[in-house]
Amino acid sequence: MQTRRKTLKHSAVVAGLLATTGLFPQYALAFNKTAFEAKNVADVLKALGAGAPVASKDVVIGGPDIAENGAVVPLTASTSLAGVKQMLILVEKNPSALIAVFNVTDSVEANFATRAKMGQSSDVYAVAIMADGKALFAKKEVKVTLGGCGG
Structure with a gap:
């Protein structure tokens, strides 16, 4: 019988083997240290080679109006636009603004969810x-x- 735990373990082993053989080159290139160390939204976008951000009703950010615990704030980012290369989630007042980068292809629906640590009330962006x-x-x-970044 295949349990969920066995399936996850098997998937992790296969992914690890593929990564060590170089069959996942996009993961090796996916981490952009400069972007993750950037202190504000403009610097993150510059590090990722993007232009100046423009507000769009076609991009959707989701999250609570009030987060009881800043250590685990659920956030979502989505768009139905074609031609998306990356989706980002950013928290403006965090020490490092960039929370997550999701690489998107035509075969991936640009609809992502994650949890972020937030030390204080802030504007949150989906880009x-x-x-x-x-x-x-x-x-x-x-x-x-209740702050999550040591606050």
Whole structure:
């Protein structure tokens, strides 16, 4: 009988083997240290080679209006636009603004969810970086009642 745990373990082993043989080159190139160390939204986009961000109703950011615990704030980012290269989730007032980068291809639906640590109330951004370098964003304010970044 195949249990969920066995399936996950098997998948992790296969992914590890593929990564060590170089069959996952996009993962080796996916980490952009400069972008993850950037302190603000503009510097993150510059590090990723994107243009100035433009607000768009086609990009959606989701999250709570009030986060009871800043250590685990659920956030979502999505768009139905064609030609998206990357989806980003950013928290403006975090020490490092970039929370997540999701690489997108035509075979991937640009709809992502993650949890972020937030030390204080802040604007949160979902940014869609298009194949032509344009950056489209949506913004939402999330109020944090108990800080998660040592606050």
